[in-house]
Amino acid sequence: MHGETEEAIENLVDETVWIKVGQLGKLINGFKEHSISECVMVGQVAPGNLFNLRPDLRAVKLLMGLKTKNAHSIFGAIAKELSSEGINLIEATPWLQPAMPGEGFTVGPTPTSAQQADIKFAHQMAVEIARLDIGQTVVVKDGAVLAVEGWEGTDDCLARGGELAGKEGGAVAVKVAKPGHDFRFDIPCLGPKTLEICAASRLAVLAFEAGRTLLLEREVVERAAEQHKITVAAT
């Protein structure tokens, strides 16, 4: 997608069809022209851009039919629209499993008992927030919720939470998948950029849901965790 995906992707794949966010008709035509009956979603659309898009007729119709507009309702409707054209949106997780660390995964410093309590508390809060369909990330410190992810996305939420922890930093962030999360169109995702944000915002812990989170460039993440003394753990 123009403005969302790096152009270098053209060198890694057999063929590329570029669309803009909102060009649902063009997406479907692209699949049909190449006789594609199965597809996966990978990569990210910045949620903020969904308010500034110029939807084509097909996307307008789809958006108007939605009661609530969040990532899941929008992408769910897209999946249904694709399916009505014989194009099956499937999970990318079978190919990505090795990049989704399971229980017991932990790098960086061993968390203190206070941090362990904060991880547990932030996890509970994040599950509630995800259940309400608001966001997936919560940042806490000393049992206080500093930041809840809304429409701004994980990175901005982490940065805000880090700032709100005061001069000494030390906040604890947890990111979860939604209950009944649809992994076809949204896999919770962390990577080197996330770690850079945690470091800049002096977060102490970044925890994520075991087996349900994509850890991009694991080795880079592990080096960054050691270097910046940030605990990165599956929970």
Added chain:
Amino acid sequence: MHGETEEAIENLVDETVWIKVGQLGKLINGFKEHSISECVMVGQVAPGNLFNLRPDLRAVKLLMGLKTKNAHSIFGAIAKELSSEGINLIEATPWLQPAMPGEGFTVGPTPTSAQQADIKFAHQMAVEIARLDIGQTVVVKDGAVLAVEGWEGTDDCLARGGELAGKEGGAVAVKVAKPGHDFRFDIPCLGPKTLEICAASRLAVLAFEAGRTLLLEREVVERAAEQHKITVAAT
């Protein structure tokens, strides 16, 4: 309190004793020296400052005894500590009732049906967030939660939500009291400054809980609502 309260307060009252946030021992001694047995809290302590304070011995003891640290647990413990010294913290609401608009209060443009739906949705979400002891303000647009208040306070939450609504703005904000809200030490509060933030962030609606919210400088707020075409309503 130094750094929290305007010094001009000295001209409006019989006597002033200045303390810093965190000087609980000095606060109690101040009350005792003046034989005060009843007190009210008015005004605000910026929550962010609670991480940068230098508590005295008495405050350290109090904070160490807390399982969770949020405005309610902290001020609740302070009320208990005062009470153990024979100083009764009472609600300021009897004096403030005229400044707390009830059901039916509305100024500025009549909300569209889409905005009415967003007010209802934001109110439900704000109640959930308040129930979880996270914050009291939620900003939505078109059925999507843009921003949830955490530790940053209402103003920053409004500003963020407004920005996340995209170029055209039009977000809807709702602020509520907590279920079982303790009005002795925290009254949900809106005023001219809130309206300025709403205007700068192009919010369309600012709604608050009827009879449970302090509206500061109502006439200024009403003029600002008309001028900036912002609906201000009790819900």
